[in-house]
Amino acid sequence: MQKKMAYSFPDEVLEHVFSFIQSDKDRNAVSLVCKSWYEIERWCRRKVFIGNCYAVSPRMVIRRFPEVRSIELKGKPHFADFNLVPDGWGGYVLPWIAEMAGAYPWLEEIRLKRMVVTDESLELIAKSFKNFKVLVLFSCEGFSTDGLAAIAASCKNLRELDLRESEVDDLSGHWLAHFPETYTSLVSLNISCLGSDEVSFSALERLVGRCPNLRSLRLNRAVTLDKIASILRRAPLLVDFGTGNYAAELQPDVFSNLAGAFSSCKELKSLSGFWDVVPAYLPALYSICPRLTSLNLSYATIQSPDLIKLVSYCPRLQRLLVLDYIEDSGLEELASSCKDLQELRVFPSDPFGAEPNVSLTEQGLVAVSLGCPKLQSVLYFCRRMSNAALVTIAQNCPNLTRFRLCIIEPKTPDYLTLEPLDVGFGAIVEHCKDLRRLSLSGLLTDHVFEYIGTYGKKLEMLSVAFAGDSDLGLHHVLSGCESLRKLEIRDCPFGDKALLANAAKLETMRSLWMSSCAVSFGACKLLGQKMPKLNVEVIDETEPPDSRPESCPVDKLYIYRSVAGPRFDMPPFVWTMDEAVKILH
Amino acid sequence: MAFEKDLNLDATELRLGLPGTSDESAKNQTLATLRSNNKRALPEESMSSNATASKNCDQETAPLPKAQVVGWPPIRSYRKNNLQPKKSEGEISGIYVKVSMDGAPYLRKIDLKVFKGYPELLKALEDMFKFKAGEYSEREGYNGSEFVPTYEDKDGDWMLVGDVPWEMFTNSCKKLRIMKGSEARGLGCVD
Numbered sequence: 001m002q003k004k005m006a007y008s009f010p011d012e013v014l015e016h017v018f019s020f021i022q023s024d025k026d027r028n029a030v031s032l033v034c035k036s037w038y039e040i041e042r043w044c045r046r047k048v049f050i051g052n053c054y055a056v057s058p059r060m061v062i063r064r065f066p067e068v069r070s071i072e073l074k075g076k077p078h079f080a081d082f083n084l085v086p087d088g089w090g091g092y093v094l095p096w097i098a099e100m101a102g103a104y105p106w107l108e109e110i111r112l113k114r115m116v117v118t119d120e121s122l123e124l125i126a127k128s129f130k131n132f133k134v135l136v137l138f139s140c141e142g143f144s145t146d147g148l149a150a151i152a153a154s155c156k157n158l159r160e161l162d163l164r165e166s167e168v169d170d171l172s173g174h175w176l177a178h179f180p181e182t183y184t185s186l187v188s189l190n191i192s193c194l195g196s197d198e199v200s201f202s203a204l205e206r207l208v209g210r211c212p213n214l215r216s217l218r219l220n221r222a223v224t225l226d227k228i229a230s231i232l233r234r235a236p237l238l239v240d241f242g243t244g245n246y247a248a249e250l251q252p253d254v255f256s257n258l259a260g261a262f263s264s265c266k267e268l269k270s271l272s273g274f275w276d277v278v279p280a281y282l283p284a285l286y287s288i289c290p291r292l293t294s295l296n297l298s299y300a301t302i303q304s305p306d307l308i309k310l311v312s313y314c315p316r317l318q319r320l321l322v323l324d325y326i327e328d329s330g331l332e333e334l335a336s337s338c339k340d341l342q343e344l345r346v347f348p349s350d351p352f353g354a355e356p357n358v359s360l361t362e363q364g365l366v367a368v369s370l371g372c373p374k375l376q377s378v379l380y381f382c383r384r385m386s387n388a389a390l391v392t393i394a395q396n397c398p399n400l401t402r403f404r405l406c407i408i409e410p411k412t413p414d415y416l417t418l419e420p421l422d423v424g425f426g427a428i429v430e431h432c433k434d435l436r437r438l439s440l441s442g443l444l445t446d447h448v449f450e451y452i453g454t455y456g457k458k459l460e461m462l463s464v465a466f467a468g469d470s471d472l473g474l475h476h477v478l479s480g481c482e483s484l485r486k487l488e489i490r491d492c493p494f495g496d497k498a499l500l501a502n503a504a505k506l507e508t509m510r511s512l513w514m515s516s517c518a519v520s521f522g523a524c525k526l527l528g529q530k531m532p533k534l535n536v537e538v539i540d541e542t543e544p545p546d547s548r549p550e551s552c553p554v555d556k557l558y559i560y561r562s563v564a565g566p567r568f569d570m571p572p573f574v575w576t577m578d579e580a581v582k583i584l585h
Numbered sequence: 586m587a588f589e590k591d592l593n594l595d596a597t598e599l600r601l602g603l604p605g606t607s608d609e610s611a612k613n614q615t616l617a618t619l620r621s622n623n624k625r626a627l628p629e630e631s632m633s634s635n636a637t638a639s640k641n642c643d644q645e646t647a648p649l650p651k652a653q654v655v656g657w658p659p660i661r662s663y664r665k666n667n668l669q670p671k672k673s674e675g676e677i678s679g680i681y682v683k684v685s686m687d688g689a690p691y692l693r694k695i696d697l698k699v700f701k702g703y704p705e706l707l708k709a710l711e712d713m714f715k716f717k718a719g720e721y722s723e724r725e726g727y728n729g730s731e732f733v734p735t736y737e738d739k740d741g742d743w744m745l746v747g748d749v750p751w752e753m754f755t756n757s758c759k760k761l762r763i764m765k766g767s768e769a770r771g772l773g774c775v776d
Contacts, residue, residue, distance in 0.1 A: 082656030146691055165663065172692045299667050351658050408658050
């Protein structure tokens, strides 16, 4: 038989076809088909996502993908959000910016999460990328408003500046004035994290007024309620708006001005902000409530009756973030009014109080599960739970993809039966076949991990605290959860056996975090020596791990796969177990 | 769901070594020793009984009181902070004033309360803006310097930094401006 040519498409055609393939997974699959597809694909990949900045080096990325326009990087482990990762751990973006400045002069988008970003990095971005359009700094730190001033002054084509939840050294509200008068391309601005008492409001007003494409604007707490109207009137096409503090003495003209300004924003679908809410001003929102799909009231310290009223006017709500002031009664109202609800997050108003300060229990969540068939994503802080409630929730909401439950007191049992909550969480993983993310709490034995290992086949991220009895628990998860990418564990009696027996599994995951568990220093060393493609890092702020016997447990352990080898920017309290680098750093 | 009540470890054959390896040192550590050595007492337990892990470890971590478990409940610090009502200016200890310098594109802010007197303040300003103020004298001000520190007081007048006693200065200073020496002539001169 005659062998045909492998294909008859010229490269340009293939490249054109590939340009319709956006997802990373698909792109990766394409690159594995054959050598020439690998080559063509790598030259036309425009977007790169790096879930762990230490998994690969900037040079490697640049070498493989020379024409990147958009990059997303994540740095610190998730538990850094809760102060479990000491300051100075790492996650510096500067080396990336420095390499990309030379290699990607046409870079347009940088999205960072949990990384350390300095003013120097921001200044380098400002001067290196002539067509820079999007900067998202999600939970980042290390920079000041000086760095922002550099971005504002130089990035003529900037469309998006989003500082969500970042820690910014706020030196001067004046940075906003660095956007030149000729700059008009802003589409999205999120400065809600800024603490400054003086965001230069006049500069903000002028900026908003001259940017006709502005669709998303989130102000910071310092901006007062009386200023909202003038901002909104300058941006009537806003789709997403975050207020500053929502408090003022009730004055009829201020109120009617505000209400009028809101109602003139016909496209507004999403609201947030709402610090220091004065309930009398909530009715100013009523005209836009019917259109709202997303509402973040998680800073609004208002009581249940006001919350109930507001929520009852929002039948199209898909996403609600709220404090537990909403109480069970408010959640029941939510369940009857908001049939399109997909995501609910309930935060605690008094997380460290010994006694409940509000009447929010498992009943509220059960009510929502019953009333809102489209519910997919839950984050719920409460003080009591029962297996029966969890089973009901699981049966009502088989489409859950994210379920994070935090029962505030560790190891709290089922309040009705005093049993562990194994069966309840078991029902969640069994019924919710598409569950991708799960956070556990309450009293839990190894049994819950058996259920998770058996049923959690699509589970990608699991967070565990104060749970389990033995290594078997960890073993069930590592051996059963086929899709597991991120596992984070604190204060559980999991030790060496399960970890070493499942060492190969760790290479299929992005990362594993274990703190206050029972993994010995010896096991860490063994793992580091045997698994060259894993970076095994021990964190100990008190003293070097090798100053104690090898059988002693390590304080914190972070293991992640990497093709870049051990990192060289480790602070003194982080030790790599890599054999090639002696157990020093 | 039927799961066996007792989880027979032998049946699952968990070994210390990695699959396929026969690591002598790993085999030497038995299950039992490892469990008893490494079972670390959780914060609540450690209050009632001593941690068994302390047997082999020189250092015993102090048992944490229940209320102070780090990072629990898992709430981000900005959320915890945001539950507090916004402090009014008066409650924040610290006298923050803006500092500008002629020719510099960015304003800065400093807390006057941090400094004990003029020498410290001037040093800080010099470091911040990279200039030298020179020697201050009551009669001639900052004679011969390229840049001169001035401030706007409560009455809206521009004064030379250093003319009044420190406490009076911190109470009346509204903002600072580092002026070019040539422009500063005439300040602080009482005719």
